[in-house]
Amino acid sequence: MSILIKNIKQLVQVHDYNVMIVKGEDMKTLPVLENAYLYIEHDTIIEYGEMEYCEGIEAETIIDATGKIVLPAWCDSHTHVVYAGNRTSEFVDRINGLSYEDIANRGGGILNSAKLLQDTSEDDLYEQSINRLEELIRMGTCAFEIKTGYGLTVEAELKMLRVIKRIKQESLAKITPTLLAAHAIPSEYKDNKDEYIKLIVEELIPQASDLNISHYIDVFCEKGYFDLDDTEAILKAAAEHNMRPKIHVNQFNILGGVGLGTKYDALSVDHLEELNDEDIKALKNSDTMPVALPGCSYFLSIPYTPARKIIDAGLPLAIATDYNPGSAPSGNMNFIVSAACVKLKMTPEEAINAATINGAYAMGISSMYGSITRGKKANLIITKPLSDYSEIPYAFAHDPVEQVIINGQLKDIKNPEENFRI
Ligand SMILES: N=CN[C@@H](CCC(=O)O)C(=O)O
Numbered sequence: 110m111s112i113l114i115k116n117i118k119q120l121v122q123v124h125d126y127n128v129m130i131v132k133g134e135d136m137k138t139l140p141v142l143e144n145a146y147l148y149i150e151h152d153t154i155i156e157y158g159e160m161e162y163c164e165g166i167e168a169e170t171i172i173d174a175t176g177k178i179v180l181p182a183w184c185d186s187h188t189h190v191v192y193a194g195n196r197t198s199e200f201v202d203r204i205n206g207l208s209y210e211d212i213a214n215r216g217g218g219i220l221n222s223a224k225l226l227q228d229t230s231e232d233d234l235y236e237q238s239i240n241r242l243e244e245l246i247r248m249g250t251c252a253f254e255i256k257t258g259y260g261l262t263v264e265a266e267l268k269m270l271r272v273i274k275r276i277k278q279e280s281l282a283k284i285t286p287t288l289l290a291a292h293a294i295p296s297e298y299k300d301n302k303d304e305y306i307k308l309i310v311e312e313l314i315p316q317a318s319d320l321n322i323s324h325y326i327d328v329f330c331e332k333g334y335f336d337l338d339d340t341e342a343i344l345k346a347a348a349e350h351n352m353r354p355k356i357h358v359n360q361f362n363i364l365g366g367v368g369l370g371t372k373y374d375a376l377s378v379d380h381l382e383e384l385n386d387e388d389i390k391a392l393k394n395s396d397t398m399p400v401a402l403p404g405c406s407y408f409l410s411i412p413y414t415p416a417r418k419i420i421d422a423g424l425p426l427a428i429a430t431d432y433n434p435g436s437a438p439s440g441n442m443n444f445i446v447s448a449a450c451v452k453l454k455m456t457p458e459e460a461i462n463a464a465t466i467n468g469a470y471a472m473g474i475s476s477m478y479g480s481i482t483r484g485k486k487a488n489l490i491i492t493k494p495l496s497d498y499s500e501i502p503y504a505f506a507h508d509p510v511e512q513v514i515i516n517g518q519l520k521d522i523k524n525p526e527e528n529f530r531i
Pocket residue numbers: 218219222329357360405431433434435436437
Protein backbone atom coordinates (compact mmCIF):
# COMPACT_ATOMS: atom_id res chain seq x y z
CA MET A 110 0.00 0.00 0.00
CA SER A 111 1.42 3.41 -0.95
CA ILE A 112 0.16 6.98 -0.74
CA LEU A 113 1.59 10.10 -2.37
CA ILE A 114 0.39 13.49 -1.09
CA LYS A 115 1.20 16.20 -3.63
CA ASN A 116 1.12 20.02 -3.72
CA ILE A 117 1.11 20.36 0.06
CA LYS A 118 0.96 24.06 0.90
CA GLN A 119 2.90 23.55 4.14
CA LEU A 120 4.41 20.30 5.40
CA VAL A 121 4.79 21.00 9.10
CA GLN A 122 7.16 19.58 11.75
CA VAL A 123 9.66 18.17 9.24
CA HIS A 124 12.88 16.83 10.74
CA ASP A 125 15.51 15.16 8.55
CA TYR A 126 17.22 13.89 11.68
CA ASN A 127 14.94 12.28 14.21
CA VAL A 128 13.98 14.36 17.22
CA MET A 129 12.73 13.01 20.55
CA ILE A 130 11.95 16.25 22.41
CA VAL A 131 11.98 20.03 21.84
CA LYS A 132 12.90 22.35 24.73
CA GLY A 133 12.90 26.03 25.70
CA GLU A 134 13.92 28.45 22.93
CA ASP A 135 13.83 25.60 20.35
CA MET A 136 10.08 25.28 20.88
CA LYS A 137 9.68 28.57 18.98
CA THR A 138 10.88 26.83 15.81
CA LEU A 139 8.53 24.67 13.77
CA PRO A 140 10.29 23.41 10.64
CA VAL A 141 8.08 23.79 7.56
CA LEU A 142 8.53 22.75 3.93
CA GLU A 143 6.46 24.88 1.50
CA ASN A 144 4.95 23.37 -1.68
CA ALA A 145 5.93 19.85 -0.73
CA TYR A 146 5.13 16.18 -1.29
CA LEU A 147 5.04 13.26 1.13
CA TYR A 148 5.33 9.58 0.19
CA ILE A 149 4.10 6.75 2.47
CA GLU A 150 4.49 2.97 2.12
CA HIS A 151 2.43 0.71 4.39
CA ASP A 152 2.52 2.43 7.81
CA THR A 153 5.75 4.37 7.32
CA ILE A 154 6.88 7.79 6.09
CA ILE A 155 9.37 6.97 3.33
CA GLU A 156 10.19 10.26 1.64
CA TYR A 157 9.27 13.92 1.38
CA GLY A 158 10.63 17.03 -0.27
CA GLU A 159 9.83 20.03 -2.42
CA MET A 160 7.40 19.42 -5.29
CA GLU A 161 10.13 19.90 -7.91
CA TYR A 162 11.70 16.62 -6.70
CA CYS A 163 8.44 14.65 -6.81
CA GLU A 164 8.66 13.72 -10.49
CA GLY A 165 8.60 9.98 -11.20
CA ILE A 166 7.23 8.94 -7.80
CA GLU A 167 4.27 6.60 -8.28
CA ALA A 168 1.73 5.42 -5.72
CA GLU A 169 -1.53 3.46 -5.47
CA THR A 170 -3.31 6.48 -3.93
CA ILE A 171 -2.53 10.05 -4.93
CA ILE A 172 -3.90 12.96 -2.89
CA ASP A 173 -3.83 16.52 -4.17
CA ALA A 174 -3.36 18.74 -1.09
CA THR A 175 -3.38 22.09 -2.91
CA GLY A 176 -3.98 24.86 -0.33
CA LYS A 177 -3.84 22.40 2.55
CA ILE A 178 -1.46 21.75 5.40
CA VAL A 179 -0.08 18.37 6.43
CA LEU A 180 1.22 17.82 9.94
CA PRO A 181 1.80 14.93 12.36
CA ALA A 182 -1.44 13.79 14.00
CA TRP A 183 -1.91 15.05 17.57
CA CYS A 184 -0.33 13.03 20.39
CA ASP A 185 -2.58 13.25 23.48
CA SER A 186 -0.41 12.17 26.42
CA HIS A 187 -3.00 12.45 29.22
CA THR A 188 -6.52 10.99 28.96
CA HIS A 189 -9.05 9.16 31.09
CA VAL A 190 -11.10 8.21 28.02
CA VAL A 191 -12.19 4.84 29.46
CA TYR A 192 -15.10 5.77 31.74
CA ALA A 193 -18.79 5.00 32.10
CA GLY A 194 -21.66 7.45 31.63
CA ASN A 195 -21.06 11.10 32.44
CA ARG A 196 -21.29 13.64 35.29
CA THR A 197 -23.62 16.26 33.82
CA SER A 198 -25.47 16.68 37.12
CA GLU A 199 -22.21 17.77 38.82
CA PHE A 200 -21.65 20.18 35.93
CA VAL A 201 -24.94 21.85 36.81
CA ASP A 202 -24.04 21.79 40.53
CA ARG A 203 -20.85 23.66 39.72
CA ILE A 204 -22.72 26.22 37.61
CA ASN A 205 -24.91 26.76 40.66
CA GLY A 206 -21.90 27.51 42.84
CA LEU A 207 -20.38 24.28 44.18
CA SER A 208 -16.65 23.75 43.63
CA TYR A 209 -14.92 20.58 42.36
CA GLU A 210 -13.72 20.11 45.95
CA ASP A 211 -17.23 20.59 47.43
CA ILE A 212 -18.55 17.90 45.09
CA ALA A 213 -15.74 15.49 46.00
CA ASN A 214 -16.29 16.15 49.72
CA ARG A 215 -19.95 15.12 49.32
CA GLY A 216 -18.75 11.75 48.00
CA GLY A 217 -19.28 12.70 44.35
CA GLY A 218 -16.65 13.36 41.68
CA ILE A 219 -14.27 10.49 40.92
CA LEU A 220 -16.17 8.21 43.34
CA ASN A 221 -19.34 8.73 41.31
CA SER A 222 -17.57 7.64 38.12
CA ALA A 223 -16.09 4.66 39.97
CA LYS A 224 -19.51 3.47 41.09
CA LEU A 225 -20.87 3.77 37.56
CA LEU A 226 -17.90 1.92 36.09
CA GLN A 227 -18.05 -0.89 38.63
CA ASP A 228 -21.70 -1.46 37.56
CA THR A 229 -20.87 -1.40 33.83
CA SER A 230 -20.04 -4.60 31.94
CA GLU A 231 -16.63 -4.93 30.31
CA ASP A 232 -18.19 -5.03 26.83
CA ASP A 233 -20.30 -1.94 27.46
CA LEU A 234 -17.28 -0.07 28.85
CA TYR A 235 -15.27 -1.05 25.77
CA GLU A 236 -18.01 0.16 23.40
CA GLN A 237 -18.48 3.50 25.19
CA SER A 238 -14.73 4.10 25.26
CA ILE A 239 -13.83 3.10 21.71
CA ASN A 240 -16.68 5.25 20.38
CA ARG A 241 -15.22 8.26 22.21
CA LEU A 242 -11.76 7.44 20.90
CA GLU A 243 -12.97 7.16 17.31
CA GLU A 244 -14.64 10.56 17.57
CA LEU A 245 -11.22 11.93 18.58
CA ILE A 246 -9.40 10.25 15.71
CA ARG A 247 -11.80 12.14 13.40
CA MET A 248 -10.51 15.32 15.10
CA GLY A 249 -6.91 14.45 14.31
CA THR A 250 -5.53 12.59 17.33
CA CYS A 251 -3.87 9.25 16.53
CA ALA A 252 -1.90 8.51 19.74
CA PHE A 253 -3.43 8.42 23.22
CA GLU A 254 -2.32 7.71 26.74
CA ILE A 255 -5.23 6.07 28.60
CA LYS A 256 -5.39 5.81 32.40
CA THR A 257 -7.29 3.50 34.71
CA GLY A 258 -8.52 5.14 37.93
CA TYR A 259 -12.29 4.78 37.83
CA GLY A 260 -12.17 1.19 39.12
CA LEU A 261 -10.81 1.74 42.63
CA THR A 262 -11.09 -1.98 43.46
CA VAL A 263 -8.62 -4.63 42.32
CA GLU A 264 -11.30 -6.23 40.18
CA ALA A 265 -12.54 -3.01 38.55
CA GLU A 266 -9.04 -1.60 37.94
CA LEU A 267 -8.07 -4.85 36.20
CA LYS A 268 -11.32 -4.63 34.19
CA MET A 269 -10.24 -1.17 33.04
CA LEU A 270 -6.79 -2.46 32.12
CA ARG A 271 -8.34 -5.27 30.04
CA VAL A 272 -10.56 -2.75 28.23
CA ILE A 273 -7.52 -0.57 27.50
CA LYS A 274 -5.66 -3.66 26.26
CA ARG A 275 -8.53 -4.51 23.92
CA ILE A 276 -8.55 -0.96 22.56
CA LYS A 277 -4.78 -1.18 22.09
CA GLN A 278 -5.14 -4.43 20.16
CA GLU A 279 -8.15 -3.42 18.05
CA SER A 280 -7.67 0.29 17.32
CA LEU A 281 -5.39 1.73 14.65
CA ALA A 282 -4.46 4.42 17.18
CA LYS A 283 -1.25 4.11 19.22
CA ILE A 284 -2.24 3.49 22.85
CA THR A 285 -0.11 3.92 25.98
CA PRO A 286 -1.83 2.46 29.09
CA THR A 287 -1.21 3.84 32.61
CA LEU A 288 -2.25 2.34 35.97
CA LEU A 289 -3.92 5.03 38.13
CA ALA A 290 -5.34 3.00 41.02
CA ALA A 291 -4.45 5.87 43.40
CA HIS A 292 -6.94 8.29 41.83
CA ALA A 293 -9.20 8.72 44.88
CA ILE A 294 -9.76 7.04 48.22
CA PRO A 295 -12.71 4.62 47.91
CA SER A 296 -15.43 5.35 50.50
CA GLU A 297 -14.91 1.98 52.22
CA TYR A 298 -11.30 3.09 52.96
CA LYS A 299 -12.26 6.67 53.95
CA ASP A 300 -10.90 6.24 57.48
CA ASN A 301 -8.27 3.73 56.51
CA LYS A 302 -6.35 5.13 53.56
CA ASP A 303 -3.24 3.09 54.39
CA GLU A 304 -5.16 -0.13 53.79
CA TYR A 305 -6.06 1.03 50.28
CA ILE A 306 -2.42 1.93 49.59
CA LYS A 307 -1.42 -1.51 50.90
CA LEU A 308 -3.92 -3.07 48.49
CA ILE A 309 -2.43 -1.12 45.59
CA VAL A 310 1.15 -1.98 46.57
CA GLU A 311 0.69 -5.63 47.52
CA GLU A 312 -2.08 -6.78 45.18
CA LEU A 313 -2.89 -4.43 42.36
CA ILE A 314 0.57 -3.47 41.14
CA PRO A 315 1.83 -7.10 41.09
CA GLN A 316 -1.36 -8.33 39.35
CA ALA A 317 -1.29 -5.46 36.85
CA SER A 318 2.36 -6.18 36.21
CA ASP A 319 1.54 -9.85 35.53
CA LEU A 320 -0.97 -8.74 32.89
CA ASN A 321 1.95 -6.89 31.23
CA ILE A 322 -0.27 -4.12 29.83
CA SER A 323 0.87 -0.97 31.58
CA HIS A 324 4.45 0.18 32.05
CA TYR A 325 3.43 3.46 33.68
CA ILE A 326 2.10 4.31 37.15
CA ASP A 327 0.07 7.39 38.10
CA VAL A 328 -0.99 8.87 41.46
CA PHE A 329 -3.25 11.86 42.14
CA CYS A 330 -0.83 13.63 44.51
CA GLU A 331 -3.13 16.23 46.07
CA LYS A 332 -4.64 17.38 49.37
CA GLY A 333 -7.56 15.11 50.24
CA TYR A 334 -6.27 12.39 47.89
CA PHE A 335 -2.71 11.01 48.19
CA ASP A 336 0.03 12.91 50.03
CA LEU A 337 3.73 12.84 49.32
CA ASP A 338 4.42 9.78 51.50
CA ASP A 339 1.52 7.84 49.94
CA THR A 340 2.76 8.78 46.48
CA GLU A 341 6.32 7.72 47.27
CA ALA A 342 5.16 4.34 48.64
CA ILE A 343 3.29 3.67 45.39
CA LEU A 344 6.10 4.88 43.10
CA LYS A 345 8.60 2.72 44.99
CA ALA A 346 6.44 -0.40 44.65
CA ALA A 347 5.81 0.35 40.98
CA ALA A 348 9.53 0.82 40.29
CA GLU A 349 10.12 -2.76 41.44
CA HIS A 350 7.83 -3.80 38.57
CA ASN A 351 9.52 -1.47 36.09
CA MET A 352 6.60 0.94 35.99
CA ARG A 353 7.70 4.51 35.38
CA PRO A 354 5.74 7.42 36.94
CA LYS A 355 3.46 9.76 35.00
CA ILE A 356 1.79 11.60 37.85
CA HIS A 357 -0.96 14.13 38.63
CA VAL A 358 0.72 16.94 40.61
CA ASN A 359 0.11 20.58 41.58
CA GLN A 360 -3.49 20.74 40.31
CA PHE A 361 -4.76 22.67 43.35
CA ASN A 362 -1.85 22.60 45.82
CA ILE A 363 1.93 22.25 45.77
CA LEU A 364 2.85 19.23 47.90
CA GLY A 365 6.32 18.56 46.45
CA GLY A 366 5.07 16.08 43.83
CA VAL A 367 7.24 17.56 41.07
CA GLY A 368 10.45 16.94 43.03
CA LEU A 369 9.28 13.47 43.98
CA GLY A 370 8.41 12.74 40.36
CA THR A 371 11.85 13.77 39.11
CA LYS A 372 13.50 11.78 41.94
CA TYR A 373 11.74 8.67 40.57
CA ASP A 374 12.59 9.62 36.98
CA ALA A 375 8.97 10.31 36.03
CA LEU A 376 8.33 10.38 32.30
CA SER A 377 5.92 13.26 32.92
CA VAL A 378 4.42 15.42 35.66
CA ASP A 379 0.98 16.64 34.67
CA HIS A 380 -1.34 19.56 35.58
CA LEU A 381 1.04 22.11 37.22
CA GLU A 382 -1.63 24.77 37.51
CA GLU A 383 0.36 25.72 40.63
CA LEU A 384 4.12 25.86 40.22
CA ASN A 385 7.04 27.32 42.23
CA ASP A 386 10.73 27.94 41.59
CA GLU A 387 11.72 24.74 43.36
CA ASP A 388 9.59 22.78 40.88
CA ILE A 389 11.32 24.49 37.96
CA LYS A 390 14.70 23.65 39.49
CA ALA A 391 13.74 19.99 39.91
CA LEU A 392 12.54 19.79 36.29
CA LYS A 393 15.76 21.38 34.99
CA ASN A 394 17.84 18.48 36.30
CA SER A 395 15.61 15.79 34.88
CA ASP A 396 14.31 13.92 31.84
CA THR A 397 10.74 14.57 33.00
CA MET A 398 8.25 16.26 30.65
CA PRO A 399 5.97 18.87 32.26
CA VAL A 400 2.44 18.57 30.83
CA ALA A 401 -0.19 21.34 30.81
CA LEU A 402 -3.91 20.52 30.62
CA PRO A 403 -5.69 23.74 29.60
CA GLY A 404 -9.06 22.00 29.07
CA CYS A 405 -9.21 21.27 32.81
CA SER A 406 -8.39 24.89 33.71
CA TYR A 407 -11.09 26.06 31.30
CA PHE A 408 -13.76 23.70 32.58
CA LEU A 409 -13.06 24.13 36.32
CA SER A 410 -12.15 27.83 36.10
CA ILE A 411 -8.85 27.24 37.89
CA PRO A 412 -5.49 28.88 36.98
CA TYR A 413 -3.79 27.91 33.71
CA THR A 414 -0.36 26.25 33.90
CA PRO A 415 2.34 28.97 33.69
CA ALA A 416 3.71 27.80 30.35
CA ARG A 417 5.86 30.90 29.81
CA LYS A 418 7.64 30.33 33.12
CA ILE A 419 8.34 26.72 32.09
CA ILE A 420 9.46 27.32 28.50
CA ASP A 421 11.39 30.51 29.28
CA ALA A 422 13.36 28.52 31.87
CA GLY A 423 14.63 26.38 28.98
CA LEU A 424 12.32 23.45 29.73
CA PRO A 425 10.17 21.43 27.33
CA LEU A 426 6.37 21.44 27.64
CA ALA A 427 3.66 19.11 26.32
CA ILE A 428 -0.07 19.86 26.19
CA ALA A 429 -2.84 17.27 26.49
CA THR A 430 -6.61 17.11 26.91
CA ASP A 431 -7.02 15.32 30.29
CA TYR A 432 -10.25 14.01 28.69
CA ASN A 433 -12.40 12.79 31.62
CA PRO A 434 -16.01 13.06 32.81
CA GLY A 435 -15.31 15.36 35.77
CA SER A 436 -12.76 18.07 35.04
CA ALA A 437 -12.36 18.04 31.24
CA PRO A 438 -15.13 16.32 29.24
CA SER A 439 -13.57 17.03 25.84
CA GLY A 440 -10.78 15.28 23.99
CA ASN A 441 -10.49 17.81 21.18
CA MET A 442 -6.77 18.57 20.72
CA ASN A 443 -7.54 21.35 18.22
CA PHE A 444 -9.16 23.26 21.06
CA ILE A 445 -6.22 22.47 23.37
CA VAL A 446 -3.73 23.86 20.84
CA SER A 447 -5.82 27.03 20.59
CA ALA A 448 -6.22 27.35 24.38
CA ALA A 449 -2.44 26.94 24.76
CA CYS A 450 -1.97 30.01 22.54
CA VAL A 451 -4.81 32.12 23.93
CA LYS A 452 -4.57 31.26 27.62
CA LEU A 453 -1.03 29.94 28.17
CA LYS A 454 0.49 32.58 25.84
CA MET A 455 2.30 30.00 23.77
CA THR A 456 3.06 30.81 20.13
CA PRO A 457 1.45 28.56 17.47
CA GLU A 458 4.90 27.02 16.93
CA GLU A 459 5.28 26.21 20.64
CA ALA A 460 1.75 24.86 20.89
CA ILE A 461 2.16 22.57 17.86
CA ASN A 462 5.50 21.30 19.19
CA ALA A 463 3.82 20.68 22.55
CA ALA A 464 0.94 18.73 20.94
CA THR A 465 3.07 16.59 18.60
CA ILE A 466 6.68 15.70 19.38
CA ASN A 467 6.57 16.61 23.09
CA GLY A 468 3.23 14.82 23.52
CA ALA A 469 4.84 11.76 21.96
CA TYR A 470 7.80 12.08 24.37
CA ALA A 471 5.38 12.17 27.32
CA MET A 472 4.14 8.73 26.19
CA GLY A 473 7.62 7.32 25.54
CA ILE A 474 6.93 6.98 21.81
CA SER A 475 8.73 9.96 20.27
CA SER A 476 11.29 7.79 18.45
CA MET A 477 8.44 6.64 16.15
CA TYR A 478 5.72 9.35 16.42
CA GLY A 479 5.29 13.12 16.58
CA SER A 480 7.28 14.44 13.60
CA ILE A 481 7.54 14.11 9.83
CA THR A 482 10.74 12.09 9.65
CA ARG A 483 11.72 9.28 7.29
CA GLY A 484 11.06 5.94 9.02
CA LYS A 485 8.49 7.30 11.47
CA LYS A 486 4.89 6.06 11.54
CA ALA A 487 2.51 7.70 9.09
CA ASN A 488 -0.02 9.29 11.48
CA LEU A 489 -1.02 12.53 9.80
CA ILE A 490 -3.57 15.31 9.60
CA ILE A 491 -4.47 16.81 6.22
CA THR A 492 -6.25 20.09 6.93
CA LYS A 493 -8.98 21.91 5.06
CA PRO A 494 -7.59 24.72 2.89
CA LEU A 495 -5.90 27.16 5.31
CA SER A 496 -3.81 30.31 4.88
CA ASP A 497 -1.11 29.10 7.26
CA TYR A 498 -0.63 26.60 10.13
CA SER A 499 -1.23 29.39 12.65
CA GLU A 500 -4.87 29.41 11.52
CA ILE A 501 -5.30 26.11 13.43
CA PRO A 502 -5.12 27.76 16.89
CA TYR A 503 -6.37 31.14 15.66
CA ALA A 504 -9.77 29.93 14.45
CA PHE A 505 -10.70 28.43 17.82
CA ALA A 506 -13.57 25.95 17.96
CA HIS A 507 -13.35 25.48 14.17
CA ASP A 508 -12.53 22.02 12.93
CA PRO A 509 -9.40 22.29 10.75
CA VAL A 510 -9.16 18.56 9.96
CA GLU A 511 -10.25 17.29 6.52
CA GLN A 512 -8.59 13.89 6.38
CA VAL A 513 -6.60 11.66 8.68
CA ILE A 514 -3.96 9.08 7.81
CA ILE A 515 -3.63 6.65 10.69
CA ASN A 516 -1.02 3.91 10.70
CA GLY A 517 -0.60 4.57 6.95
CA GLN A 518 -4.34 4.24 6.19
CA LEU A 519 -6.26 7.11 4.63
CA LYS A 520 -9.60 7.53 6.42
CA ASP A 521 -12.81 9.21 5.33
CA ILE A 522 -13.50 10.95 8.63
CA LYS A 523 -16.81 12.42 7.46
CA ASN A 524 -18.26 8.96 6.77
CA PRO A 525 -20.07 7.75 9.92
CA GLU A 526 -19.54 4.15 8.71
CA GLU A 527 -15.74 4.55 8.54
CA ASN A 528 -13.91 2.45 11.10
CA PHE A 529 -10.55 2.90 12.69
CA ARG A 530 -9.94 -0.68 13.78
CA ILE A 531 -7.27 -3.12 12.70
N1 LIG B 1 -7.46 15.32 39.01
C1 LIG B 1 -7.55 14.11 38.90
N2 LIG B 1 -8.04 13.43 37.87
C2 LIG B 1 -8.75 14.05 36.78
C3 LIG B 1 -10.17 14.37 37.11
C4 LIG B 1 -10.94 13.15 37.33
C5 LIG B 1 -12.41 13.35 37.55
O1 LIG B 1 -12.87 14.37 38.08
O2 LIG B 1 -13.12 12.40 37.19
C6 LIG B 1 -7.96 15.23 36.27
O3 LIG B 1 -6.83 15.00 35.87
O4 LIG B 1 -8.42 16.38 36.29
